[in-house]
Amino acid sequence: MKQAALLSRALRFSSFSSFSSFSPLSPVSAACLVLAALTALPALAQQNEAQAREARARGAKGDEAPTLPAVTVQARQVREKVQELPFTVNVLDEAQLEERRLTSLEDVLRGTPGVEVNSWGGVENANVRIRGVGSLYQGSSDDNSVIVNIDGAPVSVGNVGPGTLDVEQVEVLKGPQGTLFGRNSTAGAINIRTRKPQLGRWEGSARGEAGSSRQHLAEGVLNAPLGQQAAARLALRHSGQDYWYRNTLTGRPVSRPRDEALRASLLWQPQAATEVLLRASHHESGRYQNALRLRHGTGRYSDQELTSAHPLDGNFTRTGLYTLQVQHDFSGAQLTSVTSHERNKGFNINMTGREMMRLYMGVDMDMPQVLGYKGDSWNQDLRLSSRLGSRVFWVAGANALRRDSRNLDGRSFSVDADALYGETTWPVGASGLSLTAGLRHTRERKHYQSTQSTPAGVASGSVRERYTTGRAGLGWALSPQTRVYLTWARGHKSGGFSGSDFSDGAGDGSYYRPGRVDSVEAGLKHESADGRLRLDAALFHNRIKDDRMAAFNPATRLTRMVNVDTRSQGLEAQAHWRLGAGLTASGGLTWLRARIASGDVTTPIGVVRNGYRLPDVPRLSALLGLQWQRQLTAFWGLRSPALNARLTLRHVGRRAANVENSFDLGSYRKLDLRVGVSSGAVEVYLWADNLLNARYDLYGYYMGGGLQGGMSARGRSAGVGAVYFF
Template identity: 30%
Template structure:
């Protein structure tokens, strides 16, 4: 049976929806794409008087197996969500949990984009990083051996080298807030749906975040159903992927769902100066998940799941902007720096129906190990010494984190004139950062150690920087949100959240005595929204909301200007939107316009003292823009899914900062800590007022042209051509033409998926970066080390073939 059921509630189709057996094959094909599944009610052999959407879609296929051939489930499409066409040729309804309860996307007054698990496969979106430019206003930048930077509407994560910095875009999986942005590296596996909420999440969702949230919902276990799927892939650069899922019922009240995936691919960026030419940009990932659901009685459900993810790579496909090798897929780096990530999550959800409301408890424990040694110059030794005077190496660049979360909420029964939810959230993260850096003029063999007794020998070997930081982050929140139906067409929603957030750290550098640091915040955030259903398929909404990104502590105990603790980032967001369906629900168009007023925007800057830089704050900045998503069902099986965003941003306050790239150049010119060095660094602070914010392209758009073709005797063929366009923009807030400008990006992908007739098998061909463009996609600066500017280019064309089946 199909494994496509997600964690959405059942819905009932009106009783007058009947279908002739002659149309059963079409029902089977379309039922697979419904996110709820189907169970039959009624015993009429010729018609289906009532379908209750709660079980697996292919239950219908089993009932009709004697009269129609079995068809493999085809993947759904998702422009403005999982909007596959029903057998009546209309766009299907999309269920979202943007307000912590299930609701129809078109009547939910929130800017939210939805992608089904099938869409992730079709567009080769392997992990959250690949969502970049797939959603209006969202960019996710690769930062090499540091965590990715997800940015929504101008708010991102600029504290790449600071473990206490919080992301502006939070990541949640099955209602669990994931405590580190390293989670963006984790592969997608057995996903039911991904929702991207655009705008501040200052009321009901997990950790407070002022940019937005990415909510991942995996497919849930199904009671009483035995089924599964398996798939094999092979492609360019020795790409191989094997994955499988099985759903095992144990009696009528317990079910177990297990999924696993192994991905292996050789690197595409050559390293001619590295021993063995270990090409980087490779992938060697394993992810497994086991999910157990127990429903001893109708009122009670207990869902416990565990996930393990391990990743190994020889290195990141990143280049220094001054690399003498001009080929964007070649690096002169000669320092072997493998990356290892190990993530473990155990979580459980207990829900109980109290008649008037449902009480729910979500508990999780998360453990992360991230080891990412690397070369701070990404050049061969001779080039590094000629340009920087030294070869920069970080044999130790480790992060460890353990996170506990607990959330309890009480939500009213849906359907009333007054609906509400109240809850509490708790987060505790204990993390550690170990950094050891060497800068040498001649290669010296050494065994790095963090033993202070060896400090003298390590200095002699060229030790440039050492730091150990132990940090704790605690957050407690109380929240509530309610919606009141003023009339049948006019609804008012209000929400409020109180957050207490505290970060503490004990940080030492160069084996000195640890220095205690603290950052604390408490305050209210909230929202108010008014929605008006102008017509049955047309809705307008307006809302005002606030959000906060917690502050944190720096690794700079003796800084002069850069604070040891940076402040919380705040946003006041204004938004209006329109959600519409036209042409008998064959065209869906959702549009939103927003203005975000930011205070204390967090960013990186250098200090007058070398190696004492870190996170600081810009007093005022703003971003405004228009976002649109559309889906159209066209004649002859054609379909268009499209999205676009236009944005403008600016720093509004006088803000004097020292660009790390400039600061490191001054160090090389005058020598570190000389009088001339310190004087030049102090004079190099610049006012960035009027600069545009990083990773905010003025225009970005994406579209998919798809076609479904029935081939007699062969099967159902779904083909799609995907286009992504992004305007030139700035990668850093310093807006330097020579180092920070990202060019226009245009990428084209192709996919063809065939459900083979009269079998449960399917086959697929995917081509990414069809025209093999090598456009620069992201850039970032190393705040310490030699202060290089590092560049990431679009991966080369890749051709992948797949074969799989579902039972």
């Protein structure tokens, strides 16, 4: 059997080490950290008052700030005010990430209206769609529609690594972003900006959390000056949990996943106009699996019935990202060079339990799926741009990419790409009108080789592509507070070779065609004169030619990629409103209609008909948040205590589970709460996730013959945390 061959090959794949040496911080240790902070709270509250006031200004004393803070982004590689952009951007700052407990990129994306994530139980294979645009199923690790940029370095969604560790801001850019971000950004892009070292300042923080199901987190950040022209910053995080589903043969959780992450940064500023910034990050996770559990028609899931008590102990994923950024400011321009190197490696045994195999194949045994990979990539970006506040926005640059990857089953892939790009927004006289135009021309070369033993021999393939993407738009400032815009964008998604370990034709170099997206967006951005209300709204329409879908064959348990056309259109709105008395309301919603627009396509498990709904895309998704911040009367010896409470409600509507529309995943509402009290340099908080205990579907999969699989989310959980700023 193919699985047996892969298991045998895995034993010889010596470069993939076991995760058994992973030594986590125990929940007891995390709890002790929190209890120690609680015990020391009155004493610590007297220390470092000046630094604490500055730290807390990012969060707990919002009643002293009656207006919303100004928001600047780097959505076009240059700092700009978010209100001036000709497309929609969802922005999450450091305080929001912390208070909503968004510790991973998957958490951020699931909490953004209009963004859908099918992670198959593991983020390394996450398939992300924005406004219904994105692969129906991924054909390979290179088949992405959403690119992630971490401090200017492009990475795939599955290789984000430290996630939101010591992050200053996350920007979710909606609509094709191929002009400036290049390949694999047909649906949008995600900009992650980490905090850089601060010159001349000793500062940092320490955080601990402990909660139900052995959830625990320990995190530390330190900023240290190195003379007058240099500084260093180090951030560390460890977290862990029990899986929320059990092995029925042992009565215990199937696994206890763990994560460790670090980021080190070094800043050198030889003169005021020049800075050199070196960053290195590492992330290691273990004991996860891309799980397929038995789903019943009511939406209830069975636990897994596994023969081994610890089948996932050897599973691991490692990611390293190294970035060198050199920037120099001229009187009217800014020159930036970003060089990045990414390395990733992983080995996973994903278990299908006996309860599923009895129904699926008629055998009383569990089934492992063995997956392994390693990859290496280099990226160089050089650009010249305008500076913040310039009357005319412009940027021009060149980019080069080299990526190599190898799978456990004997297949290797390589990508070489280079591009020239530029974009400008030009004001037209004093009328308030502005024109936006951008172009990017890319050359790509892809090569594929397979040395699988079945079928015998070596298969290979190569392909070359040249394509041009761009954006054009018209903006109009109706008043100093209100702008409207109309933007058209063209996106391109490269063709390629199937990279799935269980794809039909994986050894014969099967090629799927490139895709194209044409998107139109009309929007309005308004900020009230008193700075208390910010409102954005947009209408959009997307036409996708030759998107990808995976046709699953239950008889062979393999998939083959098929190209289909799709359409999506809808409206979005988001608002932030400082109500007064310490209350701030925020929210957003997306109404979306996304359909198949090709002729009928027959697959082994059904027919994909013209007009069918796109999988995982709800008609309505919405987010509502309410924050209350106020000063409290002194108690327990605390000086100037402050309350910071945040309630967040997310609604996701009913959506199709697969492209054949075989069954639906139900709608759900997820309610989260965080209540904290800060005094001086310390904050102690209680948190509760999924207060309504919604056991919603993370994804669904149709196996044929009425058999459904998938994964449910974690139910209600709660805990306590503490953070100390110094």
